[in-house]
Amino acid sequence: MDGPVAVVNGGSSTVKFSLLNGEQRLLSALLDRLGDKPGNGACAHLRDAAGTVLFQGPIPAQTHEEALDWLFAWLQRNDGGFEPAAVGHRVVHGGDRLIRPVRVTDEVIGQIEALIPLAPLHQPHNLAPIRLLATKFPDLPQVACFDTAFHATQSAIEKRFALPREYEAAGIRRYGFHGLSYEYIASRLAEIDPVAAAGRTIVCHLGNGASLCAMRAGRSVATTMSFTALDGIPMGTRCGAIDPGVLLHLMDQPGMDTRTLSDLLYKRSGLLGLSGLSGDMRDLLASARPEAAEAVEYFCYRIAREIGSLSAALGGLDALVFTAGIGEHAASVRARICELSAWLGVAIDPAANRVLHTPESRIHVLVVPTNEEAMIARHVRRTLALPPGSPRPL
Ligand SMILES: Nc1ncnc2c1ncn2[C@@H]1O[C@H](COP(=O)(O)OP(=O)(O)O)[C@@H](O)[C@H]1O
Ligand SMILES: CC(=O)OP(=O)(O)O
């Protein structure tokens, strides 16, 4: 069984799809604006290995399944079909039992489905392409890789909420997410910076969804997201940590139902809610409106506070790593977070863009681009004992 590995990374409103030979991306597709209000219109963006745009524009689809159907038909027409050796999927929630990548079977599908209530905005969209491919290509091996799995190394005390014990037994505890990104970063640190690889390191995954992970020697010790991908720092449209009393009040006083509350917390809060302008950091940094600057300052401040908290969990700090859309590209955001963390001994050269720390800095500060798709492809090949493909990293 040789050939490329296909990777499907289903988000709440997007599907990211790649065909990888080893770690070389032969084709990548972004299927965007899925599940939006009718009329908003899904669109697709396809690129080849050289980055040349193969397709860009609206597609006749509304749901994740329809968009993937469109993609497979496109591949059939333009790329000689869809014949990967195997497919890997990012699945956001693995719960207590799915703590390593597994080959998809009916039983695994059932276990993933049972976790939908714990990740309502992500899990159904991870399951849909698994089901679709199982029906369309019944002989194609599929591997599910879990965002929560990387955090399985955390201590029992770290994973616990202060609720009566029976709730923990029912699975209500801290899980943590973005694990495939953290695992990829941990694997790269060994090549990039021995101090960050072996020491006490905080990785800031700052994308549209955002979290921080405290690692000791590349293993997760603590993270800001917990039971759901709402907790922790503010995000593009999610509020981050909030006093649960606020939720009780909103349910009680204006009588908000859970659907409206969920919409408020997941889709109308964070940078979007604070700025009243956009949840996209690019828009905020380009805006002259004071609300935009305030939202950015709030984002940096909350992250700096979490860096303090995670440093306590680690018993000190050796390295800070920035990754994902904002972490990789927004130099002014990184600089402000580092400025607020100066008390820890962080000092950077704001003009640098890979190794940021100055010779005087007590903390190493790095930018490491993440690649969840490459991590998933590695897991697929390991799980199915496929040949490694081209070892060339991206
Ligand atoms: N050049 C840039 N400058 C500042 N922010 C950026 C830039 N590019 C992307 N971003 C931010 O990164 C986010 C996307 O991050 P990414 O990690 O790709 O997202 P996702 O969470 O969808 O996987 C955007 O919503 C935007 O806020
Ligand atoms: C878990 C999570 O928040 O994922 P994303 O950043 O893709 O929304």
Ligand SMILES: [Mg+2]
């Ligand atoms: Mg992401």
